[in-house]
Amino acid sequence: MKPVLLLAALASFGVTAYAFDPASSWSEHCAKCHGKDGRGETKTGKKLGIKDYTDAKLQAEFTDKEAVEAIKEGVADNKGKIHMKPIAGLSDEEIKGLVTYFRSLKK
Ligand code: HEC
Structure with missing residues (x-):
């Protein structure tokens, strides 16, 4: 392979490796409590009494900044x-x- 092609191949690999996919990150980090669809109808979600975050009214109760803080803190x-x-x-x-992504679950 010519060096320039090799570089191009490496570059495109890098892009795929670092691309962030919110849906799969949601499945990995959040869905066990909030459910895949955000309704919180999982075993853990029910135990914790998680609300249905597809509800637009509920989503309006916190700002994006508060949502970031919830995830961080x-x-x-x-x-x-x-x-x-x-x-x-x-x-x-x-x-x-x-x-x-969380906002997009809103119905
Ligand atoms: C261990 C279970 C659990 C996991 C995992 C979890 N959450 Fe939560 N989340 C909760 C509970 C419980 C609440 C409700 C808190 C309350 O209002 O009492 C909540 C509330 C929230 C809220 C609303 C915060 C507010 O200010 O009302 C956001 C936004 C949120 N979660 C996002 C996420 C995201 C994004 C992830 C994944 C990165 C995630 N959560 C993972 C349990 C979880």
Whole structure:
């Protein structure tokens, strides 16, 4: 292979390897609680009493900034009981993508 072709092949591989796919990140990090569709109808979701986040009214109750904070810092009630643990290992870009994805679950 000519060096220039090799470089092109490496570059395109790099792009695929780093492309962030919010749907699969959602499945990996969020769906076990929130459900694939965001309704929270999973075993863990039911145990934690997670609400149906496809509800537009519920989605209107928090800003994108608060959603980012929820993912980064977790959600606790005013007694300090943890509802949602911070999700580790996500970059700011990924978190932004997940918030957009979370919003897209709204019906
Ligand atoms: C361990 C279970 C669990 C996982 C995993 C989880 N969540 Fe949550 N999430 C919750 C619970 C419980 C609430 C409701 C908190 C409350 O209002 O009491 C919540 C609430 C939220 C909210 C609303 C925050 C607010 O301010 O009301 C957002 C946004 C959110 N989750 C996004 C995500 C995203 C994105 C992921 C994946 C990166 C994720 N969650 C993973 C349990 C989880």
